[in-house]
Structure formats: C-alpha cells, structure tokens
Amino acid sequence: MSTSAGAPRALPASQSLDAARRAALVTGESTTVADVTDERTYLVSGGRGIHEAGSPVNPPVDFTSTYSYRPGGDNRWEYAREGVPSWQPLEELLAHLEAGTRRGHSGQGFVTTAEEHPVPVLPGLLFSSGMAAISAVVHLLPPGGHLILPRHSYMGFSTLAQEMADRGLLTLHRVDIAETEAVRTTIADVATLAQAQDAPVMLWIESPTNPMLEVADLPALLAEAKRRGILTVVDNTFATPLRQQPLKHGADVVLHSVTKFLAGHSDLIMGAAITADEQLHQRLHQHRTLHGAVPGPMEVFLALRGVRTLAVRLDAAESNAAELARRFAALLPTGETPLRGVRYPGLGSHPQHARAAAQLGGFGAILTIELPDAATADAVLQHLTLWTPATSLGGVESLAERRRRHSTEPETVPDGLIRLSVGIEHVDDLYADLLQALRLVASENRDEKR
Structure with missing residues (x-):
C-alpha cells in the first residue's frame, strides 16, 4: 500500500506545522530543549522551554476548550479538539525518542549510539486511549484492504480486527510473527492477491508480542513489506522507544499505549502514534479531530510527568x-x-x-x-x-x-x-x-x- 493513497484534506491553518518547527523536527533538533546527546537527559529536559527568570519549570496545563482569535491573523490555536499547546512537549518528546536521535542505554548498561542519519520525525499524536490510537491507524486502511496481523497481539485490537473482518471491512491474515520466512511468504501472497484486486495492504507487527513474548525480525519484515509497497505499523508498547525504535528499521507508523510503561503509574488512559510521513501524520490528525479522540489536559500532564522517569x-x-x-x-x-x-x-x-x-x-x-x-x-x-x-x-x-x-x-x-x-x-x-x-x-x- 502506498502512503500516498487516499490523500487527506489539509490541516486547518491553525494546525499546520510552521516552517521553522518542521525543519527542527525533521532534523531531530527540538525547538524546546537544550542541545543534549543522551536520551536519559532528554527524557528529563525535553519540552521544558527556555530558562528565563520567573518561567515555570514544568510546562503549564491548558484547562480550556477554546482560544481567542484575530481575523486574518496566524491563529495557531483555536479549539482544543484540534490541539492545545500543552500537548506539544509530550508529542515532541515521544517523537524524538522514537527517531533515535540521541545516545541510548540498554538495561545492562551498554551504551549505543544513534545512527549517522537520524530518522526524519514529526510530532507524535496523542489520543484519548491506546485503542483510539489503534483505531485511527487501522483506518488508514481503506475498506476492502488486507491486514496482516500477528496471531498473538494485544487482545483489544485483535478483537477489533476480527470484528472489522466479520463486517467485510477488511480481509484478515493472521501469522506467527516470529516465523520470518512464513511471514515473508504471506506478505508475498497477500501482495499478489491485493494487486489483482487493486486493494491496499497493511502489515501490523507487535514485538515482543502480548502475551507470548515472541520477537519479530523487524529489519527483515519491514524491508520485505516496503519492497512491496505495503504500509507498516509497529506496536512498540512492550519494548518502549528506549529498547527498540522501529522507525529506524523503516516502519511507517509506531504505536504506544501511553497508559503502560511510558506513563508508568496505572493512573491514566492514553495512546500515541508517531510517524515520519507528513501525509500519514495529517491523516491521523484528521481522524483524531473528527472522531474527537483527544486526551484530557490533566492526563497529558500526568503522562509527561511519568515519562520523565x-x-x-x-x-x-x-x-x-x-x-x-x-x-x-x-x-x-x-x-x-x-x-x-x-x-x-x-x-x-x-x-x-x-x-x-x-x-x-x-x-x-x-x-x-x-x-x-x-x-x-x-x-x-x-x-x-x-x-x-x-x-x-x-x-x-x-x-x-x-x-x-x-x-x-x-x-x-x-x-x-x-x-x-x-x-x-x-x-x-x-x-x-x-x-x-x-x-x-x-x-x-x-x-x-x-
């Protein structure tokens, strides 16, 4: 499936990425954080803004549904369903972590280095729940498309995918994601079938899987899917971006249940989607806005506080x-x-x-x-x-x-x-x-x- 299929309407002017912010994001350099090289430092320092006398240490929270505007002006913020300033620190922080632009650490203390060419990155998109993020991403696949899904995966999405298949919205192909050659064969067979039907295909990977902890060969499977023009999604909830960065291996979209390790305190529900593709970003943003799948301001504050640790x-x-x-x-x-x-x-x-x-x-x-x-x-x-x-x-x-x-x-x-x-x-x-x-x-x- 080509990411250019089904072009979305443009973002509202208030939500378009200004040139300076886009340039900073695609190069992996945040506009709101000091120049740090280590992901651990970035987790704590990212999104805090410039230190000025009297400025708050933590980003303020927007408890408002609407913003004033000026006719003919550059009204970036207008209505909270489209986005609010207090989402930005967490959305940018998650995106930079997934892009792998800073030095990382494994759990055993081994220090890894970022790739020479960081993955271009756009702000992440926060959703009201992990399932809301999943729903937005799976709806990138138009009706009649094919979905390749691990047989062991998050139960909520597995149930949703089966329901969509039962309603004739998609054709579901379940695979043992750990068996690389078998998955490659399925990708090839489904791609051939879909081409004859002029239908798109989406490969959905969860690794490690829930609950069987199978580990997929991400580089091999993502490369095979990309070679055949298939849209790829990786649920990175179990690994977190500190242990695995699928965008580096060519994934189109990375998903998280922010509820889990990212927020880390079992006190909120939230999801996130991250992509390096501006058109996919726009489509996901459009879905979030029109379906109203937005997080509350207090939940975003708590999630950012959780991510710090x-x-x-x-x-x-x-x-x-x-x-x-x-x-x-x-x-x-x-x-x-x-x-x-x-x-x-x-x-x-x-x-x-x-x-x-x-x-x-x-x-x-x-x-x-x-x-x-x-x-x-x-x-x-x-x-x-x-x-x-x-x-x-x-x-x-x-x-x-x-x-x-x-x-x-x-x-x-x-x-x-x-x-x-x-x-x-x-x-x-x-x-x-x-x-x-x-x-x-x-x-x-x-x-x-x-």
Whole structure:
C-alpha cells in the first residue's frame, strides 16, 4: 500500500506545522530543549522551554476548550479538539525518542549510539486511549484492504480486527510473527492477491508480542513489506522507544499505549502514534479531530510527568524481570512447584533469544510463567499477597494475570499461562511472594491426592 493513497484534506491553518518547527523536527533538533546527546537527559529536559527568570519549570496545563482569535491573523490555536499547546512537549518528546536521535542505554548498561542519519520525525499524536490510537491507524486502511496481523497481539485490537473482518471491512491474515520466512511468504501472497484486486495492504507487527513474548525480525519484515509497497505499523508498547525504535528499521507508523510503561503509574488512559510521513501524520490528525479522540489536559500532564522517569523505572523493572526469570527457570527441574515453563526474551531458552539480543536494547519487564491448567494458575493468583492480580502492565507495581480468563484470547495461549508485569519493588520480595504461592498450591495438590 502506498502512503500516498487516499490523500487527506489539509490541516486547518491553525494546525499546520510552521516552517521553522518542521525543519527542527525533521532534523531531530527540538525547538524546546537544550542541545543534549543522551536520551536519559532528554527524557528529563525535553519540552521544558527556555530558562528565563520567573518561567515555570514544568510546562503549564491548558484547562480550556477554546482560544481567542484575530481575523486574518496566524491563529495557531483555536479549539482544543484540534490541539492545545500543552500537548506539544509530550508529542515532541515521544517523537524524538522514537527517531533515535540521541545516545541510548540498554538495561545492562551498554551504551549505543544513534545512527549517522537520524530518522526524519514529526510530532507524535496523542489520543484519548491506546485503542483510539489503534483505531485511527487501522483506518488508514481503506475498506476492502488486507491486514496482516500477528496471531498473538494485544487482545483489544485483535478483537477489533476480527470484528472489522466479520463486517467485510477488511480481509484478515493472521501469522506467527516470529516465523520470518512464513511471514515473508504471506506478505508475498497477500501482495499478489491485493494487486489483482487493486486493494491496499497493511502489515501490523507487535514485538515482543502480548502475551507470548515472541520477537519479530523487524529489519527483515519491514524491508520485505516496503519492497512491496505495503504500509507498516509497529506496536512498540512492550519494548518502549528506549529498547527498540522501529522507525529506524523503516516502519511507517509506531504505536504506544501511553497508559503502560511510558506513563508508568496505572493512573491514566492514553495512546500515541508517531510517524515520519507528513501525509500519514495529517491523516491521523484528521481522524483524531473528527472522531474527537483527544486526551484530557490533566492526563497529558500526568503522562509527561511519568515519562520523565521512564529510564530509571524501566531499568529497575527490567533488572527485576531478568532475575525473576533466572530464578524461576532454576526452579523448573526441581519439581517442587507446579511450575511448567518460564518465558522471557533474556533467557537462552527463549526461541528468539539470539534475535532479541541482537535487535533489542534490553529484554523488557514482562515475563510469563506457565502452570499445568487454569485451576492451578488461578489458585496461585489467589495466594499472592504482594503481586496484584490485575490486567494491564507497565506500572511501578507488579501485576499478574491469567490471560486465558478472557474469552477472546487465542486458544494458542496456554490455559495456565500467567503474564507477569514486573514492577520496581525489591526482587527478593517479589520472588518470595510468588514462591510461597507456588509452594502452597503444590502442598494443596499433594493433600488432594492423598
């Protein structure tokens, strides 16, 4: 699918990017931050403006729905559904992170450098929720188009995609995103079919996947899709832009549930879409405006405050996750608990461990453990005292959820699989709580067999 298909109406004059701001954004140089080279510094300093006597340290929040205007003037801000100034710091900060214009760090402390030629970047677009951002992006695909989607992916979008397919709005092709050659074959077959139908195609990638933590070969799949003129989307929620930057590999659009790791405190709902393509940016902006999928000012303030600590939160949670994965993997051969499997990209036993090590800047803060069946998994959750049995992920607190409790989760997800979103508590406390729950269930099971 060519990104030029279905040209949008132009942005309102008040929302057009002025030449100076566009030039700064496409070169990766923010107009509102000091010249810093490290992404950790940028997370804290980005979007604060120029230091002047009496100026606020934090960007002010716009609690207004409308702005005054002058006839014939350059009225950039008019009505809050089209955009407000207080969104700008977070939208630009997320865009620069995804563009990879600054030096980055992996969770193990290894310092990486930005590419010699940074990805041209436009401001991100904030949405009222992750699903609102997803809806805007999938509607870049006109009716009758083809969508290639991982068989394991965020349940909300997987359900929406199936509903759209059932209504005849698109043709859905599910793939095992970790099987690169099989996905390449599907891309080729769908592209040939779509060409005969004069229909567009969208490749949707989630990596690592939710909840199975499969890792896609982003460079290979995005290159194959680009070669065939297919629009590409990557949901980067699990990895965050500190661990993976899909725009560098050629993705057209990157998505985030800001609710999760970016905001990091389980206290708001928000989504974001980032693209380097001005026409796609305009189309997504138009969708957000016309569908009213805009975030509230307080949510944007809280999200920006949360993003400031993303690096330290992610490092701590990732370190905990890696240690928990090692400890649970060591438990498996002992047989003292009902544990049947542990999955984490940082373990050598993970099917795509080598790919994750080469492609990601760190292995993330999500892991899964597998119990024999749903009843055993639910019993373990019942005995937890520190971990909270809850959906969602990416907050400072540790959450545990049996994913197949949802009827729309694919049958390929084991009944006894528990997804662990690891927080920043002390790892010994997290391990002790899960271990005591596993041992209690093992003891109960032995008593039942007597």
